[in-house]
Amino acid sequence: MAFTTDEDLRHLFRRAGFGASPSELELYRAVGPREVLNALLDFDTIPDDVDAKIGQPGYARVMVRGEFKPNTNITDARQRWLFRMLHTERPLQEKLTLFWHNHFATAYSKVAGAYGSSDGTRLMAAKPSEDPVRQEGQIELIRRMCMGPFDDFLVAMAKDVAMLVWLDGRFNTKAKPQENFGRELMELFTMGVRLYVEADVYAAARVFTGWNLRRTTSGAGDPNPRYEFSYNAAQHDTTAKAFSFPIYPDGGRTIPARSSADGLQDGIDLIRAVASHPETAKRLARRLYGYFVSEVNPPDEVFIADLAAAYLQNNLSLRSMVGRLLRSSPFHDAANFFSRYSWPVEFAIRAVKELGWIGFNVNDVVNALTNMGQLLFEPPDVAGWELGPGWISSGAMLARANFAATLTTNQRTNLLAEARPHAQTPEALLAFMLDRLSCAPLDQRAYDDLRGYVGSTTWTGSDTQVRNKAAGLAHLILGAGEYVFV
């Protein structure tokens, strides 16, 4: 199924991307539904050249402090990621990267605490092609694998250096097995709580003994040490590990004793087992449903089973599951439009895309995200951000409204130019702005309030009047409860 209306098209881009700008909407309308969906999903066919647009005219700005260093400065890394979300031609890739960033919820501060701010940033966000020793930051790994087979993705995450720091895998030794990663692998990354027992946690800790990391330098003072996963055979617990759930396709629940040289296979076996567990398939389906379809309307269990099957029957392919989801009836059901609480990042980028970015600096988003409750690369804990209503408080709502004030102040002049042809009457200006900003439907009272705001003084259509009212209206809409929903 594909979209049939303009509302559906906008919905698609609010969910599979970060909203659509007026010019993007025009383009997508001309291309046609099937091609648009295909291009969203098969983003590998589209050049990944968004970073080259940083600093170019026609795009949002970044704040440069001396030099722009997104591989070694965390603020610049945040700016680069926000810039990508805003200007990428592969919106689904960035949207999924954000999803998995929350799923694997690794905080920069702990990594920086271990290795300093520069290397901490490298381990979170370095692009291998720009790093002297081709270090790959966690977010780059996620971007690369966000649609891949989930077992491969998990193995890569288990070996990711930032993850080895975040969940203390680097300290996991035979004498002192570290439970942190093994527990979260089962509880948060795959099956979910209540599907394993405490003894499984202890066994999982032993499975990953010796999954440590190595830091190599070219000598003292090397500014670019290389960090990599290192299987430390001498620190691996070689005894058998028994679990309460099947590890092998034949139903076997015990990872056999292995020589230390072969011990790395223990972790691979466990990861493949939990990745292909039917409850993992369902849990991923539910989480993706919440992210792409609705947090308000619960999923039909048949639909969840269908999504799980798409995953389990296609070698744990996330692409299969996401593709099935975006082509599904529930996704395109108008009852699910505006039935999610936007994450602060989604809120801010959508506002910029819809309102305009010429002259706008993404650094202003970085600053506002802290107050809105979602600083990138800094989830509050291993469970990620508190989603849905958890985003909402009086302080967080003021932060959203105040970000909208920053943006609309910045765009006053641009808005005047764009609104002028639509400003013959207060109603026309209001209609223009409501078309431009895709908020949940306003009821009559809210509409009348906005209408009252535009028409508070005799309408002359002067530049001063249009400038003030267009900016004020945009601020009111972006700051309204209706715009929280996406």
Next chain:
Amino acid sequence: MKRTRREFIRESVSAFTIGLSAPAFLRDLVEAQGGGAPRNLVVLFLAGGNDALSTLVPYTDPFYYSRRPTIAIPAGQVLQIGTDSANTPLGLHPNLPSLRAIFDAGRLAIIQRAGYQNSSRSHFQGTDTWGTATPGTTTGPGWLGRYLDTLPLPVDPLIAWDALREVPRALVSRTISVPAIPSVSGYRYLSPNSGAEAALERAIAERISSHVPVDRPHLAFVNANLQTAMATLDRVARVTTYTPAATYPTTGLGQTFQTVAGAIATEVGSRIFWVQYGGFDTHASQVGANGAYPRLMAELNAAIAAFYADLEAQGLLGDTLLVAFSEFGRRAYENGSNGSDHGAAGLMLALGGRVRGGLYGTAASLATDPQNPTLENNGGDVHYETDFRSVYARIIDVWLGADSTVILGGDFRKPGLTFI
């Protein structure tokens, strides 16, 4: 655990909209509800699981030293504060000199071994339990939220002041949306316009958020939070003009305490404050020159010292009760990385002008005997002696003047627990 947390919040959305049918958002209720001497309750939540055995040290227990060879506080460094009712000598962490001074002045009560049966070792479940005050139940309003629900309607939302960005479970209420005020300077309403145009915009924003769409509970929930923001902005802004009578540290905690003192002193109407101080999950590097725990204690000491001195100088100490606790204590023995893992019972602190100071309850013996009744989990963790709800009950009955049996759903009053 994540799942249950989200379920809880979802439930609170639907629970909340029931209360919305009442006109709960009136601005000028401060005077109406402020009759009599106002009493302020400040809750300081030490997030992450405070290592109670490093806060209050049983410095003559040989097992304390044998089980914590690296992280134990040397006996010669503790700040001795006497013995508890079982004659166990105890001392505060060396970085808590101001707390000792308050203790010596008889204004600090320390409740030892506070916790509950089958203590959760999970941060999330533990925090939920202390929030709902119902072990095993992770849904429904929090204990302070239930107290707020007993107040006669309409209730001024600024009756409670949450210094976090999120509303903690303890403050989730059915009738009011407690304001989250992480920073006073950021708690304002900006506009792309100025003057009358900006004022009109704010008035319109207030009106839009005042609509209660009965068939859209999620939108109603968001609007209620916006309404709370709009209804509290101006009074919160008053706090920026506050001049304290003590110098607060520039730490986040210090600044938050200054804000709380300012809100009390400028009489914005808040009676219940929630302050959170994180970083207590000291699995590693707990001690040493750059150790986490000494820094936590030093910052805590400095912030409370300033708050106490400020309130005393303002004549507000007698009207204020500060209570501090954490979601669990930490393991009796240290781990392999100079830290300690999740344990069970912890301690609670109560401090203020009307507090009857001293040591309440008895310290655990850390003897490794698996049958040691003061420990649990094969002698690994401290077993609780005082149900934390008994402390809540005393606060609710004596300080807030409500009925703890109603709010806590049972009689948790404990004879002798008369710290206020």
